[in-house]
Amino acid sequence: MHIVHLALQGCLRSHDIEYGITADTGGHIRYLLELVEASAEDPAITRITLVTRAFENDFSAIDYACREEYVGPKITLIRLPTDQPGYLPKEALWTELSSFVTAFDAWLAALPAPPDMLHAHYADAGEVAARLHARHRLPFVFTAHSLGRSKLFCLEQNGSRIGAATRAALERRIAFEERAIEHAALIIASSRDEAERQYADYHHYDPGKIRIIAPGSHLTDFLDAEPTPAVEALLHPFLRQPEKPALLAIARPVTRKNLATLVRAFGECAALRARANLVIVAGVRDHIDTLEPELADNLHELLTLIDDYDLYGHIAYPKHHAPEDVPALYAWARARGGIFVNPAFNEPFGLTLLEASAAGLPLIATDSGGPNDIVEQCGNGVLINPRHHQALAQEAMALFNDHDRWQQMAVRGRDAVRAFDWQRHAQRYHDLLTRLRRPVVDPKPITSLLICDIDNTLTGSAEGISAFNAWYAAQGGLAFGVATGRSFHSALSILEQAGIAYPRVIIASVGAEVYYRQADGVTYRQDTAWSAHLDSRWQREAIQRALSEITELTPQGSLEQRHHKLSYFSDGDSALPDRLKAVLTARGLKANVIHSHGRYLDVLPLDASKGLAVDYLRAQWGIASEALYVAGDSGNDLDMLRAAPCSIVVANYSDDLLDAPGMAHAYCTQAAHAQGVIEGVEHFRQQHARRLGDIA
Numbered sequence: 001m002h003i004v005h006l007a008l009q010g011c012l013r014s015h016d017i018e019y020g021i022t023a024d025t026g027g028h029i030r031y032l033l034e035l036v037e038a039s040a041e042d043p044a045i046t047r048i049t050l051v052t053r054a055f056e057n058d059f060s061a062i063d064y065a066c067r068e069e070y071v072g073p074k075i076t077l078i079r080l081p082t083d084q085p086g087y088l089p090k091e092a093l094w095t096e097l098s099s100f101v102t103a104f105d106a107w108l109a110a111l112p113a114p115p116d117m118l119h120a121h122y123a124d125a126g127e128v129a130a131r132l133h134a135r136h137r138l139p140f141v142f143t144a145h146s147l148g149r150s151k152l153f154c155l156e157q158n159g160s161r162i163g164a165a166t167r168a169a170l171e172r173r174i175a176f177e178e179r180a181i182e183h184a185a186l187i188i189a190s191s192r193d194e195a196e197r198q199y200a201d202y203h204h205y206d207p208g209k210i211r212i213i214a215p216g217s218h219l220t221d222f223l224d225a226e227p228t229p230a231v232e233a234l235l236h237p238f239l240r241q242p243e244k245p246a247l248l249a250i251a252r253p254v255t256r257k258n259l260a261t262l263v264r265a266f267g268e269c270a271a272l273r274a275r276a277n278l279v280i281v282a283g284v285r286d287h288i289d290t291l292e293p294e295l296a297d298n299l300h301e302l303l304t305l306i307d308d309y310d311l312y313g314h315i316a317y318p319k320h321h322a323p324e325d326v327p328a329l330y331a332w333a334r335a336r337g338g339i340f341v342n343p344a345f346n347e348p349f350g351l352t353l354l355e356a357s358a359a360g361l362p363l364i365a366t367d368s369g370g371p372n373d374i375v376e377q378c379g380n381g382v383l384i385n386p387r388h389h390q391a392l393a394q395e396a397m398a399l400f401n402d403h404d405r406w407q408q409m410a411v412r413g414r415d416a417v418r419a420f421d422w423q424r425h426a427q428r429y430h431d432l433l434t435r436l437r438r439p440v441v442d443p444k445p446i447t448s449l450l451i452c453d454i455d456n457t458l459t460g461s462a463e464g465i466s467a468f469n470a471w472y473a474a475q476g477g478l479a480f481g482v483a484t485g486r487s488f489h490s491a492l493s494i495l496e497q498a499g500i501a502y503p504r505v506i507i508a509s510v511g512a513e514v515y516y517r518q519a520d521g522v523t524y525r526q527d528t529a530w531s532a533h534l535d536s537r538w539q540r541e542a543i544q545r546a547l548s549e550i551t552e553l554t555p556q557g558s559l560e561q562r563h564h565k566l567s568y569f570s571d572g573d574s575a576l577p578d579r580l581k582a583v584l585t586a587r588g589l590k591a592n593v594i595h596s597h598g599r600y601l602d603v604l605p606l607d608a609s610k611g612l613a614v615d616y617l618r619a620q621w622g623i624a625s626e627a628l629y630v631a632g633d634s635g636n637d638l639d640m641l642r643a644a645p646c647s648i649v650v651a652n653y654s655d656d657l658l659d660a661p662g663m664a665h666a667y668c669t670q671a672a673h674a675q676g677v678i679e680g681v682e683h684f685r686q687q688h689a690r691r692l693g694d695i696a
């Protein structure tokens, strides 16, 4: 397979990236280079070409006009010249897109065969890919890296003065993103926040086309890093007591990264200044005033704040650093019991958080964007509102004052961050590309339907999953689907991670959403008729208001809240659901309340539950009730298990499922997890065959 990656902005080269030399030379370049390196290891990938724009420059000694650069044995970087010869920031690149497309067309025409897939990185490349798609029907994948709507929203929320030119540039970028989202065959997001919140603000948002594959990082560089004399030489001249713990930030000095709030947090908290140093690594520069205006303005603001708070001797802000200094910078901070801080107004994902975690630094990060996912998965930090500098200072002091907590976070982060792995990313990425190119044809017609819960029903045993996949592949007209409390993206992520066959249908968010797999075998389409049906009797705001007064309920994280699902943690009292229903009824409100695992409590429209969604599907597909199998293990599976005649409870069940009323007909398997599912289906098939035999 030949994959062509398009990435137009910033200073892209094969090695020694000058991060921060321009506002657009940042994480997307690291992401891209590390992705293609991992991608090239797969023998199925025969060739990878990175295509960018050639430009002349006077701000760096590197030649960015050179037409071709070797990146690796299968990887080449091609630079295509456009009408204007000089460097252009991403806001001005749109003027060159037409001539870039013309140059790309000529390059394409000279290839012996068209590439198998295009992959566009960031809005401008997304627009180029959409135009190429219109001409050549080349399928393309889109990775936004940072979405314009989230940025605009954050700037507005922050009360920043948005000039007419900035607004126009953002609106153009958003229009490009809309076109890329509309025409891409597949969108790769890095986090649930990005897939479910950031993309959701777009008119062409189509959740079924988005897959979350978290990036990796060259973690070993950071896991094994040690402080170096070079880093000491960079930092120590700034600091009166370099041995003190440090708050460390590494980010391009763009407004979105909000480094000024970090300086304010430090400058205004005397206790923090007494306790720690502040280290800000914000790109590389020779003269501030020769940088792009946004970078120069932000650096001027930082210097002014440093001066106003008189932070000399307490803060380091080196002018230069080499790529190999970066792991050593984190290690230097770890050796002093430091903390990594990312106070961005919005961070789409945040590669620095992976790097810091691997280096063993606890995190204080913005609660807006990808850090939600990273901190939840790694359990090694706290999220803060990036507008509240006092909260940042308080959290830092609390962590510095609790060495055991610091230590736990450091250990947990180093361990958990290993899940962010480029090899695994590349495997899932290639699998999706292969399926897009050669769709798997589903057997028709569907004669029976198996709906399984995911967690602890399908998952829980790797051998069980292999057996299930092999068994399912041999089933003719049986369609397999899942019904889960997870969101659609979270469900797909766990299925892909666990290596479970792609379901034909996904009933997500406890029955609140239904998605069907498309003919391409990869993407899904949401059932909008089901959503419209749920809308009719759902008063979300009023229900949420009423429940906010119930002290035994604590809302789950914001990503668990869906349009048709409100999720809480309960105090475990089994009488709580009935009390909640009474509270709602007293206000003329109605909802379905589902309690599971003793602590999760989901409030759904009266017409939504796993069971109701399964029944809707059965009716739609005309499946006979004896040909519908459902399998589950816990409380939120109860209503579908009760309703289906072929009801399978896997041996490892919980929530006293079998003692619940209406479950006498269920079959409890001997085998646990996915093996139990196979056993259950076979059991009901044999039972059915015996009955037919008896009748005959």
Ligand SMILES: O=c1ccn([C@@H]2O[C@H](COP(=O)(O)OP(=O)(O)O[C@H]3O[C@H](CO)[C@@H](O)[C@H](O)[C@H]3O)[C@@H](O)[C@H]2O)c(=O)[nH]1
Pocket (backbone or CB within 6 Å): 019, 020, 025, 026, 027, 028, 030, 031, 145, 146, 190, 250, 251, 252, 281, 282, 283, 284, 323, 326, 347, 348, 349, 350, 351, 352, 353, 355, 370
């Ligand atoms: O002075 C600096 C500043 C940054 N970096 C490196 O540059 C990368 C920055 O990546 P990231 O923290 O992810 O931020 P962005 O540059 O803003 O990258 C964009 O693209 C990334 C990849 O998709 C996403 O993770 C981000 O959220 C998105 O804003 C990291 O490896 C840093 O170590 C340096 O080496 N030196």
Ligand SMILES: O=P(O)(O)OC[C@H]1O[C@](O)(CO)[C@@H](O)[C@@H]1O
Pocket (backbone or CB within 6 Å): 009, 010, 023, 024, 025, 026, 027, 028, 029, 090, 122, 145, 146, 147, 148, 151, 254, 256
């Ligand atoms: O701050 P913005 O405008 O969202 O842009 C994000 C920037 O981050 C990057 O990913 C940096 O690598 C670029 O693609 C882009 O210029």
